[in-house]
Amino acid sequence: MEILTNFDRAVTAANAVLDKIEPNQYSIPTPCDKWTVWDVINHVTAGNLKGVAMLTGTEPPDRDADLLGDDARGAFDRSVSSVRAAMSAPGALEKKVATPLGEQPGAFVVHMRVNELIVHSWDLAKATGQSTDIEPELAAGALSQWRARMGDRPRPADGPFGPEQEALPGATAADRLAAFLGRAQN
Numbered sequence: 001m002e003i004l005t006n007f008d009r010a011v012t013a014a015n016a017v018l019d020k021i022e023p024n025q026y027s028i029p030t031p032c033d034k035w036t037v038w039d040v041i042n043h044v045t046a047g048n049l050k051g052v053a054m055l056t057g058t059e060p061p062d063r064d065a066d067l068l069g070d071d072a073r074g075a076f077d078r079s080v081s082s083v084r085a086a087m088s089a090p091g092a093l094e095k096k097v098a099t100p101l102g103e104q105p106g107a108f109v110v111h112m113r114v115n116e117l118i119v120h121s122w123d124l125a126k127a128t129g130q131s132t133d134i135e136p137e138l139a140a141g142a143l144s145q146w147r148a149r150m151g152d153r154p155r156p157a158d159g160p161f162g163p164e165q166e167a168l169p170g171a172t173a174a175d176r177l178a179a180f181l182g183r184a185q186n
Contacts, residue, residue: 003110004087006138010117011080013135014044017121018073021128026072030127031183032120033162037127041076042068044120048079051109054097055086083113101149115142119181122174126183132174139173143180155182 018041026038035043045067053060061067068075086092093107101108119142121134155161162182167175171185179185 003093003107004084006114006141007084007087007110007117009135010114010121010138011084013138014076014117014121017125017128017130017134018076020130021124023072025128028127030123031178032123035123037124038068038072040120040123040127041072042066044116045076045079047116048076048083048113051083051113052079052086054099054109055083055089055092055106057097111145114138115145118142118174119177122178123183126178132178133172134174136173139177143173143177146177146180 021037021041026036026041028037029035030037030040032040032043046061046063046065049067050060052058067079087106087110091106093105093110095106096103097106097109099108099112118135118139122132122139124130125132125134150161155163165179165182165184167179168185171179175185
């Protein structure tokens with residue numbers, strides 16, 4: 001199924017970025033306001049586990065917990081395996097599940113994970129000096145979904161996204177996605 005293939009592609013892109021992060025880079029700030037590299041990896045790991053909770057009806061992890069422990073990469077990989085298994089369960093993509101945006105089909109959770117993996121891979125790549133040319137097709141699709149969802153409505157100051165930024169000339173699809181979500185491009 002294409003939606004799960006897209007998830008796998010987003011995971012591959014995230015892994016390519018994570019593979020180049022050294023433990024001494026965990027404390028580097030990222031374009032996500034007030035978050036370090038460690039914080040972003042923890043956030044994405046938590047998001048994967050929240051995806052499991054949405055798809056299975058189980059309790060999500062504590063939003064403020066450190067889920068990485070002493071093995072950031074292992075924790076991330078385990079969260080990916082868990083959410084992929086939940087996505088692959090019979091009927092998981094069709095059944096209605098509670099999401100932060102209301103009741104949606106389970107496929108919506110997959111789209112959420114793809115979008116978050118792409119944008120946070122960009123955050124990590126940008127923070128650690130890697131290429132931000134991350135999965136152009138998926139990044140363009142995520143941008144299209146976010147534009148449809150958010151449009152040009154004002155964004156609350158305490159919300160997860162800042163005001164749209166201008167993408168630099170020659171910006172990658174992931175750069176344009178990040179700019180739309182309020183990430184500075186310099």
